[in-house]
Amino acid sequence: MKTKYLKINPADNVAVAIVELPAGTTLTVDGKEVVLNDTIPAGHKFALQDLAEGENVIKYGYPIGHVKKAQKQGDWLNENNIKTNLAGLLEYTYNPVNAELNIPNRNLTFKGYRRSNGQVGVRNEIWIVPTVGCVNGIVGQLAEGLRRETGGKGVDAIAAFPHNYGCSQLGEDHENTKKILRDMVLHPNAGGVLVVGLGCENNQPDVFREFLGEYDQERVKFLVVQKVEDEYEEGMKLLRQLYEKASQDVRTDVPLSELRVGLKCGGSDGFSGITANPLLGMFSDFLVAQGGTTVLTEVPEMFGAETILMNRCRTRELFDQTVKLINDFKEYFLSHGEPVGENPSPGNKAGGISTLEDKALGCTQKCGKSYVQGVMGYGERLQVKGLNLLSAPGNDLVAATALASCGCHIVLFTTGRGTPFGTYVPTMKVSTNSALAHNKPGWIDFNAGVIVEDEPMEQTCERFIDYVIRVASGEPVNNEKKGYREIAIFKNGVTL
Structure with a gap:
């Protein structure tokens, strides 16, 4: 070097x-x-x-x-x-910039699953989703039961997703739980979903069923355990039906324009804004130019770099929505008596990040240079292609869950310190430095540290594009190999 x-x-x-x-x-x-x-x-x-x-x-x-x-x-x-120079709410002025991309469409494809509603999945999995935390033990047993029966073959994975919520919540917290669980049930990476309810929870199974809107009844089944004598046997009957259906699905060629990717960082260091995040930015611009979709979240980690995003908004309406996105999160901090600039963690500081602006200017590089085409609230689902902004906190698992729930097929996760976790879609870890990749090969899926060593960014990006397409076509990432799959739901209010 x-x-x-x-x-x-x-x-x-x-x-x-x-x-x-x-x-x-x-x-x-x-x-x-x-x-x-x-x-x-x-x-x-x-x-x-x-x-x-x-x-x-x-x-x-x-x-x-x-x-x-x-x-x-x-x-x-x-x-x-x-x-930090950050303090309180700001007034913003829209100064639009030209964010057109001069990147050719290469007409690339991946092998995905085309669903009956036209959506595309990059995985074909059986998911067991509880409406309330009271049934967490049951959903875990059901997942293990189906894995034993099938040997884990025929589908890409069989997984249960326990959480703490669905009851004793009010207002926005209750709605957040419903939205995230709805988004999971409707996600195209699932070939079949069993929704397991208790029966007396706030998140009533029948009300939640209506909240889903239209869904494929052959792919989504409901079990209310208070209404059956043997919840395990009843659950297994439903899971066998879902498995029989999902195990017949096959991958077909899908245009890369259908791919939706979440952009996330965690355990950042001083190399994040030099290697891995700019790499994701180059990839984001490439995917957008192919007609695909990328989503940037972690709103508090935009503070200090937000005007860069605001001025790339395609319209004045999107600019106004982005201002609201930023100021709503600042007001959330201030309403709890917390300063808006105290974000870098001990690991961030040890890695070379000194202030939130330092972190934000590196963090926002993950979304490249393209126009902002959409702005979403927490729990909302993607409506437009191209680069979107999503409201969610910086917390790794909460933000990654939100990215999956808005419809992303894969979460690209850059890190300089390392982390093993994964959410309910493939969570690809991209290291900012080679030492981390060498020390944690069971965590890191792609090493961007070579960018400051001997490999040009453009060459690294070509390898990365190829790798993402392989993952979208079925190649598992480390969190999938190890079975690290979790969800976390944003909570702000009281617990009854």
Whole structure:
């Protein structure tokens, strides 16, 4: 590796260490010598010039906060000496930019499952979905029972998805639970779904059935356990019917324009905005240019970079919706007495992210440079193709569940620290650095760390496109191989 540091944007007054740089190291940046006053860990920032107290720190070409006190050229800049500029609600002005893509359509396809309603799935699985947490034990036993009977063959997976909710909730929390469970039941990655209710819960099975709207009754079955003598045997009868139907499904060629992909990051580090997130951005632009769909969420991790997204909105109406998306989440923070800028986790800081702006400017790179074509509330389902924004928090499992629930077939998840989890659709982990990929091969599916080593971004993206198509066509990712499948539902209100 020849590169020791990276100055990301010509306007930046900091650079990022690609490898650990010892104190006393002399670097030549833009023709000027910089002597490091501190040892700079890989992924962390150092000052390229003297900075006065309160002066903005510029990274990615934008302020990521200001220095708390004067800093010298060559100093290590981190969360201890940089403070966020974020505070409260803002007024925004629509300054639209040209976000047309000049990327040819390559008429690529993947092997997917065409459903009776025209939707396409990239998996053909049997799901058991509880209406309420009281039946979590039962759904787990039913899933295990069907796996024993079938040997796990004939479908891509058999999984139960326990959760804590469906009762003792009011208002928006109750609606959120209903929406996420509805979105799961109707998701095209499921070849068959058994909905298991208790019978006395707030989320009444009959009301929930109506809430689904139109659905394929051969693919979705209901069991209310208080109304049957032996819930296990009754459940197994229904599961056998679903299995018989789903096991006959076959993959067919589907245009890449049908693919819907969620964009998520977690356990970010100083390389996230240099390798993996820009890679996802390049892929997002490619998929959108093919007529496909990508979805960006984690609204709190847009704070500080939101105007970039707002100005890429295709219409003034979408701009207004994006302003509401941002300010509603800020008001949520403020209503709980929490500041809007205290987001980076201990792992983020250890990896080189100092402020929420630092995180956001790296995070939003996952959605590339295309127009924003749609804005969705939490629990809403995709209506338009192209790049969409989705309301959900930064929490990994809550946000990934929301991405799957809006209709994404796959969640692309970049990480610099590593995480094993997966939601109920394939959750592909993309490492920001090669060390993580080498140390955690059972977690990481694709290594973007090579981008700062010896491989051009364009070449990495071509490999990534090929890999995503293979996954969409049935190749399992690590969370699927290990059976790591979970859901989490956003909660804000009281529990009765």
